[in-house]
Amino acid sequence: MTVRERLRRAVALVALAPALCGICAACDLVDGAGTYALWDVCEHPAEAFHFHYLAPPWEKASGFSAEAPMLLLDPSSEPSSEVGDPGARVRLEAFASEAASVADEVAARRARWAEDGYAVDATETFTNRAGDLGVVQRASRGELRVIEVLFDGACVVGLSLWGRGSIGGEDYRLLLEGFEPRGSGTP
Amino acid sequence: MEGRIAPRAAFVLALAMWGAASTAAADEKVRCPVCGQIFDEDVAVCPNDGADLRVEGKPVEGAPAPPEAEGDEGDEGQPLKYTRHDVGGERQRADQEELGYDDRRARFGEERRGDEASERRKRQRAERERQLAEADARLRAEFESRRRRMWEGRQRRADEDRRAAEGFDSLRRTSLWGRGAPLTSVGVRFSWMAEGDDPGLVSSAEIDVNFVKTKMRVGLSSSIGVRSLDHRDDLLFLESVSLGAQLPWRFSPYLIARAGVGALVTNRFGEDLAYVVRALGVEAGLDCHLTRWLVVTPSFGYAMYAIDAAHWNSFTARLSVGF
Numbered sequence: 001m002t003v004r005e006r007l008r009r010a011v012a013l014v015a016l017a018p019a020l021c022g023i024c025a026a027c028d029l030v031d032g033a034g035t036y037a038l039w040d041v042c043e044h045p046a047e048a049f050h051f052h053y054l055a056p057p058w059e060k061a062s063g064f065s066a067e068a069p070m071l072l073l074d075p076s077s078e079p080s081s082e083v084g085d086p087g088a089r090v091r092l093e094a095f096a097s098e099a100a101s102v103a104d105e106v107a108a109r110r111a112r113w114a115e116d117g118y119a120v121d122a123t124e125t126f127t128n129r130a131g132d133l134g135v136v137q138r139a140s141r142g143e144l145r146v147i148e149v150l151f152d153g154a155c156v157v158g159l160s161l162w163g164r165g166s167i168g169g170e171d172y173r174l175l176l177e178g179f180e181p182r183g184s185g186t187p
Numbered sequence: 188m189e190g191r192i193a194p195r196a197a198f199v200l201a202l203a204m205w206g207a208a209s210t211a212a213a214d215e216k217v218r219c220p221v222c223g224q225i226f227d228e229d230v231a232v233c234p235n236d237g238a239d240l241r242v243e244g245k246p247v248e249g250a251p252a253p254p255e256a257e258g259d260e261g262d263e264g265q266p267l268k269y270t271r272h273d274v275g276g277e278r279q280r281a282d283q284e285e286l287g288y289d290d291r292r293a294r295f296g297e298e299r300r301g302d303e304a305s306e307r308r309k310r311q312r313a314e315r316e317r318q319l320a321e322a323d324a325r326l327r328a329e330f331e332s333r334r335r336r337m338w339e340g341r342q343r344r345a346d347e348d349r350r351a352a353e354g355f356d357s358l359r360r361t362s363l364w365g366r367g368a369p370l371t372s373v374g375v376r377f378s379w380m381a382e383g384d385d386p387g388l389v390s391s392a393e394i395d396v397n398f399v400k401t402k403m404r405v406g407l408s409s410s411i412g413v414r415s416l417d418h419r420d421d422l423l424f425l426e427s428v429s430l431g432a433q434l435p436w437r438f439s440p441y442l443i444a445r446a447g448v449g450a451l452v453t454n455r456f457g458e459d460l461a462y463v464v465r466a467l468g469v470e471a472g473l474d475c476h477l478t479r480w481l482v483v484t485p486s487f488g489y490a491m492y493a494i495d496a497a498h499w500n501s502f503t504a505r506l507s508v509g510f
Contacts, residue, residue, distance in 0.1 A: 032497035033381035038462070057458035073456055090456070170418035171456045 042069050048096040049157040052178035069094050090163035097156040105156045113139040129177040153181030217244030355437040362479035370397040374507025380414055380499045389414045404433045404441055425449035439474040462494040482509040
């Protein structure tokens with residue numbers, strides 16, 4: 001092999017290296033053993049909260065915004081006559097409230113669900129993965145289920161799951177535990 | 188008057204010359220050629236070494252008086268000291284018992300050592316040569332036995348290699364892979380893709396097709412596995428190619444690099460999902476050609492699986508049976 005051929009191969013290899021890096025992407029990989037390694041992160045623009053979601057299967061709803069994110073699971077079904085039914089199997093909403101305290105927000109939301117005919121269970125304490133202490137409340141009406149977690153940070157923030165059928169299980173537990181209030185946020 | 192005085196004077200002069208000559212003769216000295224000591228002329232034999240001074244003594248004219256020996260000559264064991272121009276230090280007496288015979292004899296000239304010394308020296312030389320010959324023969328015998336043992340060891344190993352090669356050649360001639368067919372094997376592989384605290388053991392069934400060319404090895408592999416987690420099970424499909432080197436023996440060690448792509452099918456939030464999985468790894472194994480129809484291959488390696496931006500580093504272990 002002549003020097004010219006060697007140089008040509010070296011240049012080709014240098015040119016090929018970025019393409020190989022693009023395939024491999026080993027330089028900026030994260031540890032797959034992390035619980036949320038494959039999940040995306042939704043950050044409130046004012047840092048009121050953030051949470052992890054897995055997309056797919058979660059999809060952003062048409063009215064998605066970073067201030068009031070809404071995600072849908074299996075949005076192919078037709079919307080029912082239910083109030084706020086987006087036509088998905090499960091709807092996820094995260095919000096930052098102007099309520100003075102978590103208790104006020106819980107009371108307001110319980111009243112709302114009760115007004116819609118849901119049977120609201122007793123409120124329980126809830127601890128997320130970061131160790132923040134909040135409350136969780138559940139409501140149901142027929143096959144419809146509601147689970148909400150609320151935290152008191154710089155403001156009251158919450159994550160609400162509404163869906164048909166069961167919305168329990170390990171994945172939903174991870175979803176709720178991944179919701180974290182941030183200290184500096186404002187509604 | 189003058190006629191009578193002259194003969195008398197001549198007589199007196201002759202008498203004086205004779206007296207002077209006698210005095211000079213009495214003062215003559217001889218040097219022992221062996222020990223170098225100067226003796227008076229009337230000493231016939233050197234007391235140190237027995238040299239005959241009348242024959243071998245070297246006359247010394249105007250020599251200084253011999254140095255006096257330190258100590259009493261009558262004292263036994265007191266070494267006498269001499270001052271020689273060519274030898275310093277103390278000399279031992281020739282009649283001392285500890286001096287060897289040859290040492291004493293060596294002081295004499297060749298012509299005075301006699302046939303006895305020559306014969307004795309010849310006998311000693313012959314004895315030394317005999318001893319040397321014996322030692323040489325012993326060393327040669329030892330070397331020869333060692334060389335023979337090494338040669339026998341080499342022959343034994345060569346025979347073993349030849350028998351193994353014949354067996355391996357026989358296998359090569361009669362087996363499918365030896366006739367050019369790819370070495371096909373079915374096996375199980377274990378690797379890990381952890382999630383949280385769950386180790387995520389992946390148990391895979393694998394079909395390997397390896398094209399073996401003497402020292403080169405190219406393989407295609409298809410695997411299907413189950414990733415076992417506490418709350419769900421995922422399916423892992425992987426197609427990979429491998430390239431490496433091997434030693435073409437009956438028990439063939441090999442080292443390969445493996446790259447693959449596949450899919451991880453999982454169920455999250457009640458929905459079935461498929462992720463594209465990329466895999467890279469290295470693997471070392473041993474093809475054990477037990478019979479012409481049976482090749483058992485244990486192997487170990489390292490694999491990196493990647494999905495999107497997440498990756499898993501895993502140790503892998505594999506056992507396959509081929510034909």
